[in-house]
Amino acid sequence: MQFVNLTLTGISNGMIYAAVALALVLIWRATRIINFAQGAMLMFTTFVAKAVIDQTGSYWWGFVAGLACGFAFGAFVELVIVRPVENKPPLNAVIVTLGLLILIQAGAGMLFGVTPESFPPAFGIRGYVLDGQRLLFTSTDLFIVLSILGLALVLLLLFRGTTLGLQMRASAFEPEVARMLGVRVGRMLTLGWGLAAVAGALAGVLIAPQVFLGPYQFDPFLVYGFTAAVIGGLDSPFGSVVGGLILGLTLSYLSGYVDNSLVGLGALAALIVVLMARPEGLFTRTAARKV
Amino acid sequence: MAEPAATAPTEPAPATSGLQIRGLLATYGAVRALDHVDIDVPAGHITAVLGANGAGKTTLLRSINGLVRPKAGTITYGGQQISGLKPENVVRQGIAHVPEGRGVIAELTVEENLRLGALWRGKRSDMNDDLARMYDMFPALADRRKRTASTLSGGERQMLVIGRALMSRPQLLLLDEPSLGLAPRITAQIMSQLGALRDRDRLTVLLVEQNARSALAVADHAVVLNLGRVAVAARASELEGDEQLRHAYLGF
Numbered sequence: 001m002q003f004v005n006l007t008l009t010g011i012s013n014g015m016i017y018a019a020v021a022l023a024l025v026l027i028w029r030a031t032r033i034i035n036f037a038q039g040a041m042l043m044f045t046t047f048v049a050k051a052v053i054d055q056t057g058s059y060w061w062g063f064v065a066g067l068a069c070g071f072a073f074g075a076f077v078e079l080v081i082v083r084p085v086e087n088k089p090p091l092n093a094v095i096v097t098l099g100l101l102i103l104i105q106a107g108a109g110m111l112f113g114v115t116p117e118s119f120p121p122a123f124g125i126r127g128y129v130l131d132g133q134r135l136l137f138t139s140t141d142l143f144i145v146l147s148i149l150g151l152a153l154v155l156l157l158l159f160r161g162t163t164l165g166l167q168m169r170a171s172a173f174e175p176e177v178a179r180m181l182g183v184r185v186g187r188m189l190t191l192g193w194g195l196a197a198v199a200g201a202l203a204g205v206l207i208a209p210q211v212f213l214g215p216y217q218f219d220p221f222l223v224y225g226f227t228a229a230v231i232g233g234l235d236s237p238f239g240s241v242v243g244g245l246i247l248g249l250t251l252s253y254l255s256g257y258v259d260n261s262l263v264g265l266g267a268l269a270a271l272i273v274v275l276m277a278r279p280e281g282l283f284t285r286t287a288a289r290k291v
Numbered sequence: 292m293a294e295p296a297a298t299a300p301t302e303p304a305p306a307t308s309g310l311q312i313r314g315l316l317a318t319y320g321a322v323r324a325l326d327h328v329d330i331d332v333p334a335g336h337i338t339a340v341l342g343a344n345g346a347g348k349t350t351l352l353r354s355i356n357g358l359v360r361p362k363a364g365t366i367t368y369g370g371q372q373i374s375g376l377k378p379e380n381v382v383r384q385g386i387a388h389v390p391e392g393r394g395v396i397a398e399l400t401v402e403e404n405l406r407l408g409a410l411w412r413g414k415r416s417d418m419n420d421d422l423a424r425m426y427d428m429f430p431a432l433a434d435r436r437k438r439t440a441s442t443l444s445g446g447e448r449q450m451l452v453i454g455r456a457l458m459s460r461p462q463l464l465l466l467d468e469p470s471l472g473l474a475p476r477i478t479a480q481i482m483s484q485l486g487a488l489r490d491r492d493r494l495t496v497l498l499v500e501q502n503a504r505s506a507l508a509v510a511d512h513a514v515v516l517n518l519g520r521v522a523v524a525a526r527a528s529e530l531e532g533d534e535q536l537r538h539a540y541l542g543f
């Protein structure tokens with residue numbers, strides 16, 4: 001029974017890591033930038049979601065507002081803040097996104113206060129019952145898994161099945177060639193940042209009931225999301241989902257069977273093991289990329 | 292014996308059609324890659340731009356398609372000024388660029404590469420016709436349509452970038468060294484395809500080549516660039532027949 005519980009918890013946490021990883025991977029793939037501000041951006045959009053929930057009294061209005069705000073935020077950041085440092089030395093982008101992280105956290109502290117507050121879950125928090133025993137897996141957890149899988153599926157269909165997705169992939173792989181073929185690469189990058197931030201915003205709204213809502217509450221999720229993304233190969237959206245699940249399960253078993261305080265170390269260990277076995281991550285074909 | 296009219300162009304087309312380049316200056320730092328270059332590319336003809344490495348050939352193409360911003364000079368196409376347009380808008384004027392063979396998007400499939408060429412036109416109805424036309428012209432691509440472009444040979448990649456450019460139904464095709472790294476037989480095949488496109492579709496072609504012999508075999512006009520300046524501009528047949536010029540600039 002403990003195994004079942006740990007597995008289910010691992011899956012639901014893993015999907016959260018996967019969503020954050022997806023947000024990082026979509027941006028890395030398109031612009032070769034690690035968005036260190038992603039954790040702060042999803043914190044901010046979750047605050048927006050909370051404000052809308054408080055105003056309207058409806059969880060779902062807040063949920064939609066959080067995701068919409070995520071899209072707008074991501075697109076805005078690309079257009080206004082990141083555009084000037086694209087195609088510049090990578091360090092410029094690192095500094096800009098780190099600066100943005102600090103700016104958003106300070107701004108959120110001033111606007112919303114630094115004391116963590118509660119955030120409502122999507123559904124009930126009573127676990128399902130199996131064989132007369134109550135599981136540590138709730139309908140809210142099920143919603144976490146399904147909604148993130150749903151987002152991943154929508155992104156997959158967009159990238160693989162539509163001409164818009166084809167143009168986005170072309171812009172990510174070969175921006176110069178894509179421009180010569182008439183693709184408006186700038187717009188594709190803005191759209192990509194927007195979609196990535198939606199994935200982040202979704203993770204924020206889903207995890208907030210567990211970790212509470214505050215300017216610094218989501219910091220660990222950037223680290224876990226990044227770890228999951230690196231495990232998956234940084235370049236592969238599919239890899240980030242698998243990386244998220246691997247990390248979620250590892251950490252869940254570790255906390256259940258060994259010691260809860262080892263979780264942070266466990267993430268590091270998982271990262272090291274994967275990088276030693278496959279330095280390019282699990283789902284990247286490095287050979288395909290030219291210098 | 293009467294020569295077939297279509298394959299023996301005589302006079303350059305009127306100045307308002309085709310591509311005119313006047314006083315084009317492009318620099319990389321202190322280096323003048325193009326030093327006040329004048330070139331005419333008459334409509335419906337193939338114009339070859341020849342010259343050694345570093346003569347400014349690729350810079351010329353990148354100035355036309357908007358990837359390089361010239362310091363001075365004008366580029367007009369069909370009577371309209373196109374210098375200063377962004378690359379994504381140059382293609383919308385009916386000018387398609389064939390980058391050298393490595394310009395395939397290796398991560399995408401052959402068919403995705405081809406479809407990309409036609410997307411800006413937004414006409415889904417034409418897409419399948421155009422795809423069929425390309426597979427007809429380059430049967431090797433048809434067999435590999437679902438494979439990623441990274442699996443193609445050098446010759447197939449060259450066919451793919453040409454086919455992808457043609458998917459946009461251009462009036463002017465810019466080609467950057469299509470013979471680079473290809474076997475002579477494949478080069479000859481590609482050159483004769485260009486000749487057929489000119490004769491059948493009245494396609495205007497600006498062909499940048501180091502391989503002067505193959506280019507002159509199909510071109511109507513030839514321009515020799517030397518260190519960023521136009522050294523010779525002549526009918527292709529004249530250049531081919533002039534042993535002195537050939538020795539001086541083309542090395543054969």
